[in-house]
Amino acid sequence: MMIRPFLYDFRRTITSKSVLILTGIILLISLAIIPFTAPVVSSFGGSSSPDILYYRDPGAYHFIVFSSDQYSQPVQGTEISMKLSGTQTQTYANSSTTNSAGYAFITLSAPNGTYYWTVNATRGGSSSSLSTYLYSSPPIGQPQFQYTSWISTVQDRANASKSDVRTFYAGLYGAKPLGYSIRYKVAATPPLPPYKDDTPYTEGQMDLLGNLTDYRQVFDPAIPNGLSETTRVYFELFASNGTAVSGRQMFVTDLRHQQFRPEATNVASFFFSTILSFFMPLAAILGAYSSYGKDRLTGVLESVLARPISRRGLAISRFLSTLTALAVAAIASVGIVDLLLNQVLGSALPQDYALAIISGLVVEVAAFTGLIFLLSHLVKSTGVLLGISIVLFVVLDFFWGLIVFLLTLLLGGTSGSAVAVEATLVSYYANPAQFLQLINVYVFQSSSGFALQSSNYGVTLPAIILDGLLWTILPFLAFMYLAVKRD
Amino acid sequence: MFEIKAATKVFSAKQGPAISSVSFDVRNGEIVGFVGLNGAGKTTTIRIAVGVSLPTSGTVLIDGHDITQEKPEASKSIGWVPEIPNFEPNAKAWKLMRYLAGFYGMDGREATKESKELLASVGLSGFENRKFRTYSQGMKKRFALAASMLSNPQNFLFDEVLNGLDPEGIQFFRQLMMGQKKVKKAILLSSHILTEVENLADRVIFIHKGKVVKTTTRDELASYASKGTTLRIQLQSVTDEAVSYLKTLGKVQLDGNAIVLSDFQGDSAQVNSELVKRGFQVREIKHERTGLEEYFFDIIRSTDPAK
Numbered sequence: 070m071m072i073r074p075f076l077y078d079f080r081r082t083i084t085s086k087s088v089l090i091l092t093g094i095i096l097l098i099s100l101a102i103i104p105f106t107a108p109v110v111s112s113f114g115g116s117s118s119p120d121i122l123y124y125r126d127p128g129a130y131h132f133i134v135f136s137s138d139q140y141s142q143p144v145q146g147t148e149i150s151m152k153l154s155g156t157q158t159q160t161y162a163n164s165s166t167t168n169s170a171g172y173a174f175i176t177l178s179a180p181n182g183t184y185y186w187t188v189n190a191t192r193g194g195s196s197s198s199l200s201t202y203l204y205s206s207p208p209i210g211q212p213q214f215q216y217t218s219w220i221s222t223v224q225d226r227a228n229a230s231k232s233d234v235r236t237f238y239a240g241l242y243g244a245k246p247l248g249y250s251i252r253y254k255v256a257a258t259p260p261l262p263p264y265k266d267d268t269p270y271t272e273g274q275m276d277l278l279g280n281l282t283d284y285r286q287v288f289d290p291a292i293p294n295g296l297s298e299t300t301r302v303y304f305e306l307f308a309s310n311g312t313a314v315s316g317r318q319m320f321v322t323d324l325r326h327q328q329f330r331p332e333a334t335n336v337a338s339f340f341f342s343t344i345l346s347f348f349m350p351l352a353a354i355l356g357a358y359s360s361y362g363k364d365r366l367t368g369v370l371e372s373v374l375a376r377p378i379s380r381r382g383l384a385i386s387r388f389l390s391t392l393t394a395l396a397v398a399a400i401a402s403v404g405i406v407d408l409l410l411n412q413v414l415g416s417a418l419p420q421d422y423a424l425a426i427i428s429g430l431v432v433e434v435a436a437f438t439g440l441i442f443l444l445s446h447l448v449k450s451t452g453v454l455l456g457i458s459i460v461l462f463v464v465l466d467f468f469w470g471l472i473v474f475l476l477t478l479l480l481g482g483t484s485g486s487a488v489a490v491e492a493t494l495v496s497y498y499a500n501p502a503q504f505l506q507l508i509n510v511y512v513f514q515s516s517s518g519f520a521l522q523s524s525n526y527g528v529t530l531p532a533i534i535l536d537g538l539l540w541t542i543l544p545f546l547a548f549m550y551l552a553v554k555r556d
Numbered sequence: 557m558f559e560i561k562a563a564t565k566v567f568s569a570k571q572g573p574a575i576s577s578v579s580f581d582v583r584n585g586e587i588v589g590f591v592g593l594n595g596a597g598k599t600t601t602i603r604i605a606v607g608v609s610l611p612t613s614g615t616v617l618i619d620g621h622d623i624t625q626e627k628p629e630a631s632k633s634i635g636w637v638p639e640i641p642n643f644e645p646n647a648k649a650w651k652l653m654r655y656l657a658g659f660y661g662m663d664g665r666e667a668t669k670e671s672k673e674l675l676a677s678v679g680l681s682g683f684e685n686r687k688f689r690t691y692s693q694g695m696k697k698r699f700a701l702a703a704s705m706l707s708n709p710q711n712f713l714f715d716e717v718l719n720g721l722d723p724e725g726i727q728f729f730r731q732l733m734m735g736q737k738k739v740k741k742a743i744l745l746s747s748h749i750l751t752e753v754e755n756l757a758d759r760v761i762f763i764h765k766g767k768v769v770k771t772t773t774r775d776e777l778a779s780y781a782s783k784g785t786t787l788r789i790q791l792q793s794v795t796d797e798a799v800s801y802l803k804t805l806g807k808v809q810l811d812g813n814a815i816v817l818s819d820f821q822g823d824s825a826q827v828n829s830e831l832v833k834r835g836f837q838v839r840e841i842k843h844e845r846t847g848l849e850e851y852f853f854d855i856i857r858s859t860d861p862a863k
Binding site for chain 1: 606607608609610627628629631632634636638641642643644645655656658659660661703707
């Protein structure tokens, strides 16, 4: 191979208009990280509707209503009217007014059955109305919730920048829930589902928030400062014998109004594995098409091949120049992101993580560039090449998750099951567009926000390196064989 | 000079070889005509010779360099003008030429100068800033010619360059080839315009169904041409007397009301006046084939009776 024509073609390709435009676009895309570095401000919704729970005994439905303000403080004098309409023509109605503790107790002497239930609450000049079906045969004496959760957030009275949690619960037959306790756990990366009762933790692993002494209570959980916005808080109601009764998970942003400064690595991880990882295959496809595929399939490449350059030299120079341009763009992109994160969030990316991301992006670019170069030798027209390239991009970048999900279902797995997680992680190996996801799983030991031991699913450093090498080398070698040995 | 040695190209095993054991050489200072019917294998042979297509077997030596094994060295000595020049369509001509010049080691300034000079030399002055796709077929061929001359190569391969050219274009290429021959360049000219080949070529290689069936020198062609041309004579009625007279002028074959007079040497006008003088009503006399055409079809017939 004469080096001069090779270097000349390399230089010309890397500085070609199309490659430079693509490089510029990638660098511009890097700036798209800026919105993700903005502090997260949580906002809470409010409700003027009263909290209601009910239980059934053999002859009637009993409703406990609590009317409150935004701080969950009781409001006296709210008029509550309630009606149960049966499937026939029977209706059962009653009304009451909340007492000084905010409660109203209404009994409707309706037998067991399915009813259309309407509630009107009037307080001052405003009123609210609710309606839904109550289905037959709820367990006798057990508290039931229709509109209301047993736990929800309310604004803290003293500090508008945070929320407390309010519980609304009853014991059997409407007794006060004495003996029940509520516990909570703050978790940055929770373990993988499925969970028993919506909470992955046992009583011993959770902190006591308080004991229930009334139907409605307000608690102020201790939430540390500086958590990422993806941190979750798990709540669990325990009976006096330690049995978990009901669980609920919230994001920490549901509880704290304060601005959450995103973590640099989290922002970078999201940005690289979703946004840049989405565009890099597209850039590689377009770059490979413009620098090689189009020229080869229109015959223009022959006008170059007739010059003093070997077939091997021309093939390598076109591949390497495309790869180099996009790899440099990827490196620059990581640099820009790092710089921005450092400026805005005050923390730079860990060096080894930045290197891992760069390696991942280079693998993606090399794989897609190699595949398009290879396809250029397998199809007969630019239209077919573009068509297949678009299909490749759409399938590998857009529909991969769906395909894996459907395969999981075929294998008998369900969403969130161990089979689904394993299938997803294995699928990352088979798809160069998901290579960064693989790296993220390994680096963060988590997938989709859930903690896992990546090695249990075959995600190990040697396997990732091997996969990266295979995606980098195999399409290129197949392309080189056809470029050098075939017309 | 360049040599093609036993070049075979198989595109598809089902279709058989496109060319089979094609061997010939083109020496310095020589124009060699390359003649064959459509699909005979001329373009395939030339594409292999310039290195844009790979031979299934065989070798091509360009000034001693194997086009497959030592392509960069070999390609320096080749100028190729394809039948349909295909360059980057959206590039301006002079920029395209400058880009191609870079492959020959020219720096930017030298490449620009050389490009503009070459474009001027092929008559494209004033059109340098136009995009290649806006060029006419003739201009594209002139551009390809200029591109083929970038390294002042020793060997030229012209593939149907005269097709689609106007008389001025044909004359331009004819003069160019004669000029290159004078400076001892080796030239292979593939063409359907056999009279041009006949006039220009020192030798003519005939290819048919992928095989070289004959190589003829200019002397052999001249000798064949001296055997005469073929006249097709239409008389009002063909008589023995007319046939007897015409047999004194050459070989006679009857074809309905027409008499085909081959191996005729002389002036067709004289034949006409003599026939009229002898009382025959002559409806038409026309030259059917001459020289190379006749020779070509003779060769085709001898190798492929179906033709």
